[in-house]
Amino acid sequence: MTTTVDTTGLTCPLPALKAEKALSQLSQGDELTVLATDPLSVLDIPHMCQNRGHNLVNATENTGVYVFRIRCGGVRASGGQN
Numbered sequence: 001m002t003t004t005v006d007t008t009g010l011t012c013p014l015p016a017l018k019a020e021k022a023l024s025q026l027s028q029g030d031e032l033t034v035l036a037t038d039p040l041s042v043l044d045i046p047h048m049c050q051n052r053g054h055n056l057v058n059a060t061e062n063t064g065v066y067v068f069r070i071r072c073g074g075v076r077a078s079g080g081q082n
Contacts, residue, residue: 001026004033007041008065016044019070023054026072031057034068041066 005022007015015036022032034045042059045068049056053073060067 001030002033003030004035006035008035008037010036011038012040012044014038015041016048019045019068020048020052023052023070023072028072030072032070032072034066034070036066036068037064038066041068045070 003022003026005018007018010018015034015038019032019034022034026032034041036045038044042061046056046059048054049070055071055073056068057071058067058069
């Protein structure tokens with residue numbers, strides 16, 4: 001399953017927080033695409049993935065929109081497993 005979260009126009013820390021919330025609703029192996037315009041998301045989203053056990057599959061930028069593709073590692077925000 002692939003889900004998309006559009007955080008364009010939002011600033012730090014909202015893109016990472018919304019991504020984390022969306023990932024907490026997914027199953028291990030599901031993918032999340034995050035769209036963001038905040039330049040700090042380039043730091044925040046990879047950091048969140050690393051800390052929460054998710055896999056940042058790809059990160060690109062096109063005309064000011066950052067696109068992050070994340071594979072859910074199965075760790076919920078509460079720290080439990082899916």
